[in-house]
Amino acid sequence: MTDPGERLRSSLAADQQPAAEFDSPIAMEAMRATRVLHAGEQDPFPAPGRIRVITIANQKGGVGKTTSTVNLGVALSLFGLRVLVIDLDPQGNTSTALGVDHSVGTPSIYDTLVGESSLAEVTHPTTASPNLVCIPATIDLAGAEIELVSVVAREHRLRRAIESHLHALPAEERPHYVLIDCPPSLGLLTLNALVAGDEVLIPIQCEYYALEGLGQLLSNIELVRAHLNPTIAVSTILLTMYDGRTKLADQVADEVRNHFGELVLGSVIPRNVRVSEAPGYGQSVLTYDPGSRGSTSYVEAARELAQRGVSLQPLVPVAPAPAVAAAPPAAPPLNALVLGHSGTGTRTRSQESS
Ligand SMILES: Nc1ncnc2c1ncn2[C@@H]1O[C@H](COP(=O)(O)OP(=O)(O)O)[C@@H](O)[C@H]1O
Ligand SMILES: [Mg+2]
Numbered sequence: 172m173t174d175p176g177e178r179l180r181s182s183l184a185a186d187q188q189p190a191a192e193f194d195s196p197i198a199m200e201a202m203r204a205t206r207v208l209h210a211g212e213q214d215p216f217p218a219p220g221r222i223r224v225i226t227i228a229n230q231k232g233g234v235g236k237t238t239s240t241v242n243l244g245v246a247l248s249l250f251g252l253r254v255l256v257i258d259l260d261p262q263g264n265t266s267t268a269l270g271v272d273h274s275v276g277t278p279s280i281y282d283t284l285v286g287e288s289s290l291a292e293v294t295h296p297t298t299a300s301p302n303l304v305c306i307p308a309t310i311d312l313a314g315a316e317i318e319l320v321s322v323v324a325r326e327h328r329l330r331r332a333i334e335s336h337l338h339a340l341p342a343e344e345r346p347h348y349v350l351i352d353c354p355p356s357l358g359l360l361t362l363n364a365l366v367a368g369d370e371v372l373i374p375i376q377c378e379y380y381a382l383e384g385l386g387q388l389l390s391n392i393e394l395v396r397a398h399l400n401p402t403i404a405v406s407t408i409l410l411t412m413y414d415g416r417t418k419l420a421d422q423v424a425d426e427v428r429n430h431f432g433e434l435v436l437g438s439v440i441p442r443n444v445r446v447s448e449a450p451g452y453g454q455s456v457l458t459y460d461p462g463s464r465g466s467t468s469y470v471e472a473a474r475e476l477a478q479r480g481v482s483l484q485p486l487v488p489v490a491p492a493p494a495v496a497a498a499p500p501a502a503p504p505l506n507a508l509v510l511g512h513s514g515t516g517t518r519t520r521s522q523e524s525s
Contacts, residue, residue: 215251216473219480222337224349225406226368231384232355235374235411236260238446239469240352241268245455246473247348248303255294255346257329258308259364260354261315266307270298270453273307281311283332284363285318290336299458304346316359325359326399330367357391365395369486370406372476375427377413377420377439382427402486407479408435409472412442438472441465 227240240256248254257280258265263273272295273279282288283306290306297303319325329351337345351364365371371392375381389405396403408431414420428435440446443465449456456465 213250216247216477217481218252218347219477220483221485222345222347222349223370223480223483224333224351224368225370225372226351226353226364226403227372227374228353228361228364228388229373229375229385230355230357230361230388231376234376234381235409235440236355237264237268237352238450239372239374239409239411239440239472240265240350241450242446242455242457242465242469243473243476244269244303244348244350245299245457246470247477248300249457250470250473250477252302252347252477253345254303254348254350256297256303256305257349257351257364258306259312259329259351259360261308261310261313262354263308263310264450265352266305267453268450268455269303269305271295271305271307273309275309275311277307277309279307279309279311280329281309281315284312284328284360285315285322289339290332291339298453299455312360319359326362326366329363330400333367357388361391362395362399365392365403366400368400369402370404372407372409373405374409374411375423376411377423379419379423381423382430405431405434407476410435410439413439414442436472436475438468438475440468440472443468 227236229236237260244254244256256265256269258273259280266273278288278293278295280293282293283290293306294304295307297305319328322328324331333349337349351368353361353364373385373388375385392403392405408427410424410427413424424439441464443456443463445460445463446456446465449459449465452459455469456463457469460466
């Protein structure tokens with residue numbers, strides 16, 4: 172079988188010059204599907220200016236957090252970037268969609284947050300791409316919010332674990348992207364993700380009530396920024412489940428663009444049945460149906476995300492955290508890390524920082 176990345180790249184390379192004779196939607200669909208099966212080349216996505224730790228958050232359920240984490244992660248990895256996806260939702264849907272076992276007893280993020288496992292010990296390969304690895308969530312994580320209450324520096328558990336992990340990895344194995352999929356709540360798990368990340372990506376469903384609760388999420392992010400993680404900021408808004416047949420979808424999209432401006436990606440994810448079918452096969456839509464609208468829109472969103480990441484500068488540590496006697500020594504900040512060349516023969520930009 173052809174490599175899914177190869178099929179997808181050829182599909183998209185072909186899609187950029189639509190032939191004039193393919194003028195009906197069905198003919199276009201057929202053309203895309205055919206081209207997926209033919210070889211071709213497309214440039215890999217550019218590497219970011221620093222390791223990007225992106226928290227995918229929205230306390231509303233069903234807005235496309237998991238779907239976006241999975242499909243953006245797979246798209247970035249198929250286009251040559253190294254990606255670590257962390258499933259922080261006890262339901263483990265991200266793990267399922269990436270074909271990673273998350274039955275009870277599987278080494279998972281729970282073992283790091285509540286136990287003493289390093290991230291390396293709970294990282295699993297995925298079926299989607301050798302560039303993509305996943306830390307699954309088991310149902311044990313449902314109890315973590317309560318178990319963590321008595322733990323020292325409980326909000327910092329995930330950040331510390333990510334920092335030590337990235338520092339322990341050789342430069343050429345460090346992920347360019349760490350994507351953290353949050354549960355649909357603003358509890359201690361989401362808090363850990365907001366403390367761990369440098370950026371927040373908020374998926375917004377193009378539906379009624381989409382903006383409800385967003386204010387609460389934004390004010391929580393502000394609180395985290397003020398007290399726990401000065402670098403966190405909303406960097407990206409992704410419009411999901413857009414249905415072009417409804418006026419409402421356009422109204423919501425306009426409202427979001429008016430409010431958030433540049434933060435909103437130009438690419439919009441349409442409502443597409445292939446997107447919702449893919450997890451049932453333990454797959455992303457990119458590997459399940461590379462020629463579908465769902466697949467190509469996630470690739471375009473990932474391309475935009477990657478292009479925006481190129482100009483990012485290594486962060487300057489704001490102030491050293493006050494020393495706490497019982498706390499483990501803090502690892503140097505993530506931004507001080509150097510990204511190495513991708514091990515899969517694709518072009519990436521080696522970062523120089525000192
Ligand atoms: N673009 C889309 N088109 C069709 N169905 C979608 C799309 N995005 C997500 N879904 C479906 O909507 C449901 C909720 O999505 P999910 O990503 O699990 O949301 P969240 O993680 O925010 O709870 C899932 O069943 C998913 O398959
Ligand atoms: Mg989810």
